[in-house]
Amino acid sequence: MKNALIIALNHLNNLRKDRLALAFMFILPLLLAFVTGLAFGGGSSSGTYVIPVAVVELDGGAFGARIAAVFDQEPFARRDVGEEEAATLLQERAVSATVIVPANATDLLQSGQRISLSILQTVAQEGPRMVEQHLNAELSRIRAAAAAASLVSQNGIQDWQTSFAAAYGVWALHEDPVKVSVDTLGTAPVANHADGYNLSSPGYMVMFGLMSITAAGAALILRERESGTLSRLLSAPLSRGQLILGKMLGLILTGTVQASVLAAASGLLFGVSWGTSPLTLLVIIVAxxxxxxxxxxxxxxxxxxxxxxSAVGVLTVLVLSMLGGIWWPMELMPRQVQLISRLVPSGWAMAAFTDIIVRGASLGQLWVHTAVLAAFGAVFATLGVRFFRYH
Amino acid sequence: MTFLHIAAKDLRLLFRDRKALLTLIGTPILLTLVLGTALANMWTSETPPSRVLWINEDSGQLGQMLIDDVFTLPGIASWVVLEEATDKDAALDRVRRGQATVLLTIPEGFSDSVAAGGAVLNVYRDPGSSVRADAITQIAQRFAMELSVRRTVHLALAGQGVIAEAGQVEAALAQIRLDIERDSLEGAVAGTNRTYAPMDYYAASMGVMYLLFTVSHGATTFLREREGGTLARMYQSPVKAVSILGGKFVGIYMIALTQIVCVVVFTSLVYRVNWGNPLAAAGLILSAVAAASGLGVMIAAISKSAASADALGTMIVLPMSVLGGSMMPLFAMPAAVRSLARLTINGWALEGFTRVMFENARLADVGQNCLVLLGAGLAMLLVGGISLQRKGVAA
Structure with a gap:
């Protein structure tokens, strides 16, 4: 056991001297987690996320003014443009969408005719979910005011315009009378959502863990065989079992140190909370x-x-990462893909880490994950040792 | 023409190494298939079924209406599985563990409070779900909005001295038809409306990403020759450093080109990927391969050993792929990230390919992309050349 430990520590020590490897293990995953975290909406909660929208207002009446005002609110930034400029802005991706208010819309509304707002995008843009949501809400408010105005003006009490303005004003007085209270469950003091950094941080932790343990680890062992280090070690009073145990321990130690540092750093830098129990986290990391x-x-x-x-290793890691749901929220995947993710260790690790982050899962809730990861390790290590050629 | 011999030798070596060849060409083709089918959902707004637990304590009609009429609408029922819960704490626990997406509770007296004011629906979300829980929350919000609309109409009418029956209000509301149409710029401009197919996008993105892996692999073999002394021997023979470098560049170029051409041919025949205007696609391919080969030569030149070239290659290729949109489509990224993509080979190549594939762009439209890629390739080749010159080829 002592010999195995010495070999393991030696492995860590060698790594310490390799600055490129260190950057690869620690800096790169954090950097990528930062960028992808932004893409998954990591910045949206901090209020820095702005959606630029071009508005082509051809109406000029009350209706057009209401629609345009939607995009004065956060998170939107409104740009009033003509149709041609809107096309250019879209092509340059300077705006997320263009909203076109048709001409005479207010008149159409008053006379009860159909109005179609259009949202224009290029085919290569993300769906305008936020834009649509806010527009729908505004259209509902307008619809209420217009319905009231038409009933009032039919009775001849007031003209449509005045009545519409008064009825719309009711929204401001009473806000939305029926509310939906939304509560995200979780054990952390602040609700953790499965988005942004909460997805990207464990994702790159798993991917780069595989990079430095599986891909780099295999290459390192083979390089030692090529340089004759393995042969020399074996000529010393050291059994093959001790040698392999030492190598494996070295890899596990490397992975544990890497993942722990990444967890701590993502906690500090991106505010990812890694659950309530450090022991749970450590057990999953080691597994x-x-x-x-x-x-x-x-x-x-x-x-x-x-x-x-190293060539096959990198490709293997990429495939495992994709299948394990490292880059995309698993909840969006079809059922078959979700099943496949449970056939690879990366999928189990990712599931365990996200459960820890967003649900504050305890070891008791994650014993299946732990056992499956350990089983993966045992099976592959046994196969590996069985077929490994030492010389 | 010594450098051509050197290039030819590299090609021969590669074709002899079947395993490497299969990996280089097979993996991108496989990944395109996996990503193209797996991520198809992310490109539409479809999501797999979500379980919604509900508790209705309301004795009026409105609560029951949400459960019986709204959640059973055809567009909603297809992806929602409703389940009545009896014990609130147990239901909350199931949601917390991710066994259901949302718990919806309709409190006692909900219907009455809609008229009186202060009505609230409660949505408890699974912390592990963002998109699906969002979608269900939105249904509740739309329902709440519809109720708010009715209440507002009544308040507005009362405020203006009109008394109307519920039926009259419904009729007035039904007369107002406001809708939102979604249109694509291309559909409006060119009259063609090609949908944005994930398979096509990933064929291009994987093609470019593996191009980069191939060249960094090429860089490694270059250094292995140096370590093996092959280069030193070449250098002693009457071959100029320029020829060796040029030969390596052409060799890597040919290998990379072979690879991406295989990917293009295979994906268009088997996956029916539409690579768009052939001339524009060819221009992008040739210049992307040039940029990648330049990168390969540069990595080879600045690395000390095959092992460090390997590490450096992966270190450059991975972030480039993430930032350049090979993992996730660029348009899903915030503007700041999209501008970072301008620093990557993937970014320039993919932007070009998407324009050619989906926006009917011609060679002239992606000329800038081609030029940037060619320029980058040339610049990196130069950096590599200078660095090699300084160190001495055989050092």
Whole structure:
């Protein structure tokens, strides 16, 4: 055991000297987690997220004014433009969408004719979900005011225009009388949503864990075989079992250190809360590192040379990351893909980490994840050791 | 023409290494299939069924209407599974564990409070769900809005001295038809409305990403030759450094080109990917391959060993792929990230490919993309050349 530990620590020590490897292990995942976190709406809650919208207002009446006013509120930034300029802005992706208010819309509203607002985008733009939501709400308010105005003006009490303005004013007096109170459940003091950094941080932790444990680990073991280090170690009083145990321990230690640092850093930098129990987190990290190390051992047994292992390793990691739901919220995937994610260790690790982050899951709730990760590790390590050639 | 011999030798070596060839060409094709089908959902607004638990304590009609009439609408019922819960705490716990997306509770006296004011519906969301829980929350909000509309009409009428029956209000509301149409700029401008197919996008994005992996692999073999002494031997023979560098560039270029052409041919024949205008696509492919090859030569030149070229290659290729839109479509990213994409080969190439694929762009429309890629390739080749010159090729 002592020999194995020395080999393991030596592995960590070697890594410490390699600045490129350190950057790869710590800086790159944080950087990528930051960028993708933004893309998944990490910035939306902080109020820095602005959606620029072009408004082509061809009406000039009360209706057009109401619609335009929608985009004066956060998170929108309104740009009043003509039709041609709107097309240019869209093409340059300077606005997320263009809203066109048709000519004479107020007159149409008054006479009870159909009005179609159009939302214009290029095909390569993300759907205007927010734009549509806010427009729908505003259209409902207008509809109420217009219905009231038509009933009032039919009775000849007031003209349509005055009545519409008065009826619309009721919204401001009573706001939306029926409310929906929304509560996101969770154990953390602040509700954690499965978006933004809460998705990207564990995602890149798993992906880069696989990179440094599985891909780099397999390449390292094979490089030592190529340089004769393994042969020399084996000529010392050291059994093959001790050697492999040492190598595996080294990989697990590396993974644990890496994941712990990444968890701490994402907590500090992006405010990701990693649950209430550090022990739970540590157990999952170690179980994941073990699974990844087993996979690394297996890869080392399959590949002929270190260069082959690193090429195949990177591709393997990419495929595992994709299948494991590292880059996209799993909830959006079709059922088959969700099932596939449960066939790879990355999927289990990702599920466990997100459960910890958003649900504050305890070890008791994650024992299946832990067991499955450990089983992955045991099976692949056994296969790897069985087929590994030491010379 | 010595450099052509060197290039030809590299190609021969690659074709002999079947495993590498299969990985380089097979993986992007496989991943395109996986991503194209798996992510198809993200491109539409469809989501898999969500379980909604509900508790209705309201004795009036309105609460029951939400459950019986709204959630059973055809557009909603297809992705919502309704389940009545009896114990609120147990239901909350199930939602908290992710076994249901949302718990919806309609409090006692809800119907009465709609008229009196202060009505509230409660939505408790699964913390692990964002998009699906959002969608259900929105249904509740739309329902609440409809109720608010009725109440507002009554208040407005009362304020202006008109008394109307509920039926009259409904009739007045039904007469007002406001809707939202969604249109694409291309549909409006060119009269063609090509849908944005995920398979097409990922064929291009994986094609470009693996191009980069291929060139960084090429860089590694270059350094392995140096470590193996092949380069030193070449250098002693009457071959100029320029020829070696040029030969390597052409070799990597040909390998990368072969790879992406295979990907293009395969994806268009088997996955029916539409690569758009052939001339524009060809221009982008040739210049993207040039940029990638320049990167490969540069990585080879500035790395000390094959192992560090490998690491450096991955370090450059991965962030480029994330920032450049190979993992997630760029249009889903905020503007700041999109401008970072301008620093990557993937970003310029993909922007060009999407225009050609979906916006009927021709070569002239993506000329800027081609030029930037070519320029970047040339610049990196130069940096590599200078760095190699300084160190001495065989060092």
């Amino acid at each position: 994941f590192s073990f699974a990844a190390a087993g996979l690394g051992m297996f890869l080392a047994a399959l590949c002929k040379s270190a260069s082959q292992a």
